[in-house]
Amino acid sequence: MNYNGLIVVNKKKGIGSTDCVRKVKKVLNQKKVGHSGTLDFLATGVLVICLGKATRLIEYLQKQKKTYIAGMQFGAETDTLDIEGEIISTTKNIVQLEDLESKIKNFTGTITQIPPMYSALKQNGVRLYDLARAGINVERKSRNVTIYNLEIVDFDLNKQNAIIETTVSAGTYIRSLIDDLAKSVDSLAYMESLVRTESCGFNISEAIDIDNIEKEDLVKSIIPMEVALSNFDKIIVSETEKAKLLNGMTVPVNIEVIESEVLVMDIYNNILGIGNLFETTKGKMLKLKKHLYINENN
Numbered sequence: 169m170n171y172n173g174l175i176v177v178n179k180k181k182g183i184g185s186t187d188c189v190r191k192v193k194k195v196l197n198q199k200k201v202g203h204s205g206t207l208d209f210l211a212t213g214v215l216v217i218c219l220g221k222a223t224r225l226i227e228y229l230q231k232q233k234k235t236y237i238a239g240m241q242f243g244a245e246t247d248t249l250d251i252e253g254e255i256i257s258t259t260k261n262i263v264q265l266e267d268l269e270s271k272i273k274n275f276t277g278t279i280t281q282i283p284p285m286y287s288a289l290k291q292n293g294v295r296l297y298d299l300a301r302a303g304i305n306v307e308r309k310s311r312n313v314t315i316y317n318l319e320i321v322d323f324d325l326n327k328q329n330a331i332i333e334t335t336v337s338a339g340t341y342i343r344s345l346i347d348d349l350a351k352s353v354d355s356l357a358y359m360e361s362l363v364r365t366e367s368c369g370f371n372i373s374e375a376i377d378i379d380n381i382e383k384e385d386l387v388k389s390i391i392p393m394e395v396a397l398s399n400f401d402k403i404i405v406s407e408t409e410k411a412k413l414l415n416g417m418t419v420p421v422n423i424e425v426i427e428s429e430v431l432v433m434d435i436y437n438n439i440l441g442i443g444n445l446f447e448t449t450k451g452k453m454l455k456l457k458k459h460l461y462i463n464e465n466n
Contacts, residue, residue, distance in 0.1 A: 170198055172220035172462050173390040174368075178375035179207050179215040188378065192217050195383050204229035204368055205338075206288060210250055213364035214372050222393045224458050228442070229368045229396060233316060235335045239360035240346045242328040247300070248286040249343035250359040259356045265323045267353040268330065274352065276318050280310045281344050313340040329360065368396055393460055394439045400431040403443065403454065410434045413443070418455040421445065432456060 177188050185206045193201045202223045204216040213236075218226055242263045246253030283289050285300040285308070299306060314337035322331040334345065343359045350357030365372045376389050409419045413432065432443040432454070442458040 170200065170220050171196055171387065171390055172460075173222055173392055174370075174396055175217045175219065175378075175386065175389055176370045176375045176391065177215045177217055177378055178372060179212055180377075180379070181212050182209055184209055185215055188215055189217060191378055192219070192386065195378075195381065195386050202226055205234070207364060208250075208362070210252055210359075211362040211364060213362075214367040214370055214375050215364075216368045216370060216396070219390065221460050221462060222396075224460060225393060225396060231338050232368050232399075233314075233335055233337055234340075234364055235333070235366035236342050237321065237331060237333050237363045237365055238342050238346060239362075240330050240332065240350070240357045241360045242330070242350060242355050242357045244358060245347065245350075245356040246358045248358075249284050249341075249347050251361075253286070253358065257356055259354075261355045262325075263328060263350075263353055263355045265320070265325065268320055268323065268349070271349065271352045272318055272320070275345065275349055276315045278312050278314050281313050281341060281348070282310045283308050284341055284344055284347075287341065311339065313337050315340070315345070318345075333365075335366070369398065370396075392439075394431065394433070397431045397439075397442070400429065400442070402431045402433060404433050404435060405440070405454075406435065410440060413440060413454070413456045414459070414461060416456075418453045420450065421452050421454045423452070429457065430454070438462070 175192060179185065179188055185203050189201050189203055193199065198219065200220050200223055202218050204218060204226050207213065207215055216229060243259060244255045245257040247256050285305060286297045289296050291306055316335040318332060318334045320330055321333050342362055346357050346359050403421060403423060405413065405419065412419050428445050430443050430445060432440040434440060439460050441456045441460040443454045444457045445452055445454055
């Protein structure tokens with residue numbers, strides 16, 4: 169049996185996101201499994217795993233905002249920008265809490281960020297971290313990211329470390345954020361720890377430990393696909409419209425929604441997929457973009 173839906177995993181430190189995917193594949197004996205956003209080996213917390221047709225939602229889930237709690241240690245910079253790297257520079261400058269608080273506002277909203285060399289981004293088909301490990305440093309293009317919220321949760325003057333909590337857009341590197349924040353107060357810092365507390369609308373309190381989980385318990389934890397799409401406007405179609413949409417046809421709709429992409433459901437509250445709304449000379453039309461419908465034959 170193939171399962172369709174989502175599993176919210178609490179990833180442990182020291183294992184990769186793909187390790188979690190392999191574990192779920194093995195327990196469920198299912199090939200079609202993926203995740204909605206990589207967590208580094210150092211990081212822990214929410215990792216949303218997609219099963220079956222839910223893997224078609226990954227591109228949408230990856231775009232959603234995420235919340236992290238991160239530890240930062242002042243006084244040194246590493247080549248990886250985190251605790252696992254080699255120290256490449258140090259400073260004796262003492263950071264004061266007031267200095268940090270005065271700079272926080274400069275790191276909220278849309279900011280420009282340069283991805284770190286130790287990242288999974290590709291340049292000319294090669295992962296940046298592979299280049300970095302080979303001692304090759306290349307110029308990376310800066311890009312805009314959004315910091316929705318950033319606050320200092322804790323600060324220790326004597327130990328010169330801090331804990332921050334931040335909600336960010338997709339593509340934001342917390343290591344880079346910490347590096348930039350430290351340099352704004354004439355210091356250096358590296359990321360000491362990282363916990364993703366929210367992702368794709370799911371909180372860490374909902375996440376499960378899959379280390380020694382049995383199949384029965386894993387199946388019980390599967391979340392319906394539509395739960396992850398609660399931020400989409402919803403359109404309910406008739407059985408006639410449903411048949412047309414599932415056969416690749418368009419149907420006219422009379423609904424006022426702002427977004428062009430909508431969640432399409434049938435009258436029995438079954439998810440059909442994500443649809444596109446577009447204007448024609450005959451009025452507004454709907455066509456399925458992502459088929460997510462599950463019937464007894466799939």
